[in-house]
Amino acid sequence: MSASEEQNSPEAEAPDEEEMDVETSEPIEPLKPEEGKNGAGATIFLFFILGFAASLIVGWVVFPKLLYSKKIQPINFNHALHVAEAAEGCESCHYFREDGSFSGVPTISHCIECHENVNGEDPEEKKFVREYVEAGKEVPWLIYAKQPASVFFSHAAHVITAKMECVACHGPIGESTETRIYEENRLTGYSRDIWGKNISGIKQHSWERMKMDDCADCHMQKATSEKESGVQQSLTRQLREMVSVAFPNVMEVKKGSSVQTEKDACFVCHK
Amino acid sequence: MKIDRRSFLSFIVGGAAGTALTPLPWKITDDLSIWSQNWPWTPVPPNGEVTFVNSVCRLCPGGCGITVRKVDARAVKIEGMDGYPVNDGGICPLGLSGLQLLYGPTRIPYPMKRKGNRGDGKWEKISWEKAVSEVVTKLGEIRKNNRPHGLACISESDRGTVAGLMARFMSAFGSQNFIRQPSMEDSYELALYLMHGIRAEAGFDIENAAFVLSFGSGVIEGWGSPVRMFRANSKLIKTGGKVVQIEARLSKSAAKSDKWIPINPGTETALALAMAHVIIKEGLYNKDFIENHAFGFEDWTDGQGNKQQGFKSLVTATYAPENVAEATGVEKAVIVSLARHFARASKPLAICGRGQGRTSSAIGEFLAVQALNALVGNINQEGGFHAISDNDYIDWPEIETDQIASNGLQNGRLDEAGSENYASVRYLPHRFFENIIAETGYPIQVLFAAGANPLYSLPDTKAVKAALDKVPFIVSFSSFMDETAQYSDIILPDHTYLERYEDVPTPIGLQKPIIGLTRPVVSPQLDTKHLGDVILGIAKGLGGSMAQAFPWKSYEACLEKTLGRKLDTLLDKGYWSPAVFSVPEWIKAFETASGKFEFVVSDQDGNGDRKTKPIADWYTGVESQGDPVTYPLLLIPYDSMRLVNGFVGDPPFVIKTVEDTVLKGKDVFIEINPKTAKQLGLSEGKYARLTTPKGNAKVRVHLFEGIKEGIIALPRGLGHTAYDSYIADKGVNYNELIGAVYDPVSGLDAAWGIRAKLGKA
């Protein structure tokens, strides 16, 4: 008897139906004990291992390859060469505007100061001058460190107020002689540099990942030693915080400005 | 080894277990959430260098200074310019929305020529050369036929260099038919001409007044230069100045005023005269001014030796408060007390011009209100009324008209302004269109629409349309696809104000002259052309005396030449004002025949002879159109800062601020007193059929205690049929429901409302 049928027509109780339309179960036949044993069990286990191994390969090797597309910069740029020429280091091209905002990647108008004409022999420079300077077109650089539109980051707070070096976050990019391959996450559209070079999430340098937790690593580290690596930092941080709860008098952890997280208020970085 | 169902299942289970130990599921989960935070169809505004450009807003006659924030080449926000004399940092909703017009879908992207029938909305893209040459050919033809007066132009404004060039073009061409959109300026200019004897603009020193008596002026609803009025109003409140609002409906201005005096609409003239009655009777008037600087207060004898009634005997004989109490709906005691407060205030100022002042009114009302200002002697005084002679910075060489043009100019204006009947009036747009329909005078063969949208904003839009149907060639210079542009034959789109240079003369109502400068904030976004350059181009195309009348290479050259050294100040500071500005003393202020302020009103001919109608004829209002039996209700319009009522409609941001008791879906609400609604069997939100002698519309009912029984009110600024889907087909255009009512003495349209009936729909 189906539940719904009856609910739909509760009055339609035909007594004869009930008597005849009945299915009874077949008599039970117990399972043969051999089937559950030995040979079959081994096969089953083998397949388990096979599935297990295959998925590990897919997850750790194939998946990262599929996830990221590789893109080449429009112009192969030599940072080292430019830094050597530039009078004020990074800031010659990556400078602060008068309103305190950070200029980021220079525009063509800035490049033109030196590259109005082809200066050297480098074919990349020729390409640059011909395709962009002469055409008055901006170079569509792929920016490794580009954060999502919802992120606010104050270079001024870090570089001017906290007197941090560019290298601290961006690494020794100034020493590079050619541009790296730009890896773009096919789902999110963001650079792999932001969301993690290493698929397991482990990083060795601060510039290998720039997610929220990575900001936190540095911002929380004030109390800990400067030299520890990321994992150690966060471990030490947790320990210290735990201790501070247990023995509030012994250790004081500086509280942030947010009520919910006691860290800094969320919108300091999220816009 | 047997691969069966169970082995397969085992494989799957193993795979699942293994997958859980890889980054795959976790990374995908994370990345999907990041994808959801970063949907490709949600735009990401590019970052860049922030710069600011100062300019002047041209979206209404208010002339506010604006500062536009740019990010690289994009304009991202319009803000009020700090320190600008008109608005000092403040800005209105429309001004803030300018970028929606600049970048919006209502723009006309390139010159277009009509395909199919007029109003079908089918257009053909043409080049600028072709567009200009089409117009030149058309104009050449009518000149060849010796009918240059068959060209007419309707314009938003008649001041500044662009309107000046257009007016000059008309004169050089041989037509007097340059017409300005109607506004309270028409009435104020005429009143000033009649009483002060000068062609000047009305200025109000509201900021410094102590008592502002407003006859229905929407002080905080867009009257005059809106932001400046807001600031002035705030200053009044802070300094303890009083505002009394005389108005039929509890408008925002009425609600914000210190006292709201509900009045029966159309009886403002009588009330003003009754106040004058009290002031004169009680001897509260400024004796120095009246005795030494005014004429026609007492009875007098004209040139022919006829006894003429003076102002004093007019009001004492006819306008005792008790006589007007019933008609106006204002009690005698209230009138008396109001008159006393007004006359005794240190700096009283009476103003008029209903709502935003976007219509002309009966001249009698303006005369009566100005008579109040004269009685208290607050003319050209601090906190009083000022007559501002327009900036005379435009000083172009005389036009040397050719024979054709001279002949054409002999034909006079089609609207009869300046003719014997309407001697001192400058523009009568409604009469212009009526004469076209009636085929009175001569036919108009080409019509220019420059910044004006008569098909929407003139009363009786059906009649305007009928008139346009009789004009064979309509040229629109609009930047936006407005109703008139949609109904034209060829469009030569102007830059928007954010893409061009233009001088901005003293904003309406300001008490001292300034010049502002509109300048390009962004490069032209579309294939448009500056109206000034287009005029120059057409003139050049016509050649001969036309080309000679325009000796400038380009509009910019013309502007540079016209402004001279002022331009440097303008570019530097954003505005120019005279280093020293002093208002003329009473002894020098009036250029009437008597050299005094004149209560008696007389048109003067060239010899200074007065042609006088009896004073009682001047100081009257007009009745509303319609028969009170068929139409038991009175329909009046109301204005709102949230409903734009000029040559553009509400941009999306502004229409978003409109309350849901004004517009809901596509339906407009009519305001009605709950008692009246009850009598009609209508309740809140119900649909109703609104009928006037001019038309009918489906509306919804909004009960409002701030409106008198028997009166209903409809907002202006809705019911557009053009522009984009954010504004088109929403609500009802008030102008479709009314017609012009002639002021018999001035010829101006004096309609303030119309009789109506409301039935269930």
Add this chain to the structure above:
Amino acid sequence: MKQTQGNNGNKKFGMVINLDLCTGCGSCMVACMAENNVPFKEDETDKLDSITWMRVYKLKNGKSWPNADICYLPRPCMHCGGHGDHGHSPCVSVCPAVATDYSMATGIVSQIYTRCFGCRYCMAACPYHVRYFNWWDPVWPEGMERFLNPDVSVRMRGVVEKCSFCFHRYQLAMNKAFLEGRRVLEEDEYQSACTQACPAGAITFGDLNNPEHAVHQLVQPDPKHAGRPRNPKAFRLLERLETNPKVYYVSSRKWVRQSGDNYLKKEKQKI
């Protein structure tokens, strides 16, 4: 939260709106929309799904003609401090995912759009209806997206948004201050878009904790009662709920002041 951070050096940004001056023109609404990339639809007359961070209400005194009176009341987010001003505003503590947060440093309630997953609990919690849900994908007519402000991220469908007191302006002003070697802002360096635009000068914005700021002087907040105004003409909306809003209103009309809160019949007679 037991620990209170008091206002030692903390700012408490707030707003005073003079209802005598407010003309109900709607500039604040539009200025806010233009500044904060608020989307719009073809039909915005259903005010229950129309996003206006700043909304101007029309109050009526309930009397009949000719004694009727109206008053306009602009309503941004109140940035409630909650009971005792500890930062537990009605909305903050209910958000399950810390997508909205109370900043002790500024007193501003933030909304993190990319964290919000659209449960709308905060909307249920807020009695002022300052929170708006993106029922629709935001769509700009072609070309109009050019005026979007890069300082504020565009919200996607399915999240809640609200007034932020233009916090991004604070961030940008701080950037400039950092560049100039300062860490403190002048009063006029940080003003919300509505304050700046108001043509009647009805809105005042500043630090309620700073006795030199105009907002403080206008309302004279009482620190003993979580900032209740001591100016008798000033009031806050729904004062009795102890939400402790940071938006104050000033009106010389008694009926307007009474419209700001709920009163029992017998109380109303007494007032």
Add this chain to the structure above:
Amino acid sequence: MDSALIPQGVNRCPLWKFALGIAIVGAVLMWGVYAMMLVWIKGLNQTNMNDAYGFALWIWADLSVIALGGGAFFTGFLRYVIGINDLKNIINYAVIIGFICYSSAQLILGLDVGQPLRGWFIFWHANVHSMLTEVAFCLTAYFGVLCVEYVPLLLENRQLDRVPFFHNLSHNLHEIMAVFAATGAFLSFFHQGSLGGVSGVLFARPFGFREGVFVWPWTFFLYTWSAAACGPCFTILITKITEKVTKKKLVKDNVIQILAKIAGWMLATYMVAKIIDTIYWATVTAPSKGFDLMTFYSNNPLYGIWILILELVVCGIVPAAILITPKWRGNPRGLTLAMILAVIGVCLNRWVMILQVLAIPVLPFENWALYMPSWQEIATTILPVCYGIILIMISYRYLPVFPQEKELNPIAG
């Protein structure tokens, strides 16, 4: 194949009839699935919710379904922790109903959020102060418990039971079921309470707000209490309906009577607490915020004072009285009436505590916000009902849900 799956010694309707029933309910279910896809693809604009009504039909359905699913935890608690052995004859069904209710709740929650892809933020970025976080955590965890409780029943299917591993697993789970039941009761206590807290903590919504006990508002305890009272009523009601539909007696009266009696006393004590709460709220809490009781119930077309009377008297005191009076409880009609009223009562309570809270204007110059659900909302709310019917049909057909069925319905011949 079909008959091989049917438990031994019981009668079931023919396969075609069963299939037809599934098809009919399935068709309605597909309508719901269509609406669900619309909502997921096009977004929440498919609903009639708005900025004033952020919580509406779905949240009500969620809260109701969880309250009604409370029979599972409470019966489990009584059976395994308190040790009322007779209840083993209804516990299976209570678990299935609970499982349906909780899985439905999860589905509706997945629909109701604006950004389902980020739904996991509630776990990953949990805000421990939010009642909703507590709800999400406990609900999910308790759903896990329900799965653990449902699995052994599944494994008792005739064919599955033949596999030794499954047989053993089922046995082992049964062995330590008390542990799971206790954990479930613990989790349930908190999430039922947290649901009450959802509106109870809204201190700026005077209609919903209740003064706190420790960190929890009153409603925290009232909800747990009412779920414990009305959940079993729903279990009994569904059992009765199943008996009606199958035209068989499936559970002995004494079992039903024990459960009904306990539910009755729970309901009676709940009503005492609820009435005290209502009086305190109406005379102290609300007036302190400036609200007369009647302002909550007037000037709108839907929420009159009748709703309070209906909830407290008709659907509260009346069923409680029936259930605690042995004579009335023993009367089958009285019992059914009490079950129906109690179920309506708890649903009505959830409706009022969610929707009326939002409908009442708090700002004096705002109006009542009323809303009508869209068809998409209705379809997606009916969806879990269909899913529940189907799951019950399948479970009943193929699993030994009712231990007493064989005894009560011996197969003739």
Add this chain to the structure above:
Amino acid sequence: MLPFSFEWVWDMGHLLFHGGLWFALNVIGIGVTYCVVKAVYDTMKGNSTNHH
């Protein structure tokens, strides 16, 4: 949710809330694991237990 996340705070709220949660999850997890492991063991041993 995990103490390693940036947002984690060592305070009473987090300790009680997450403590309770993790406790419950662990009871469920360990219980299920125990049953599964024991079932595998029982099956390997071949002793089929009888219900109830």
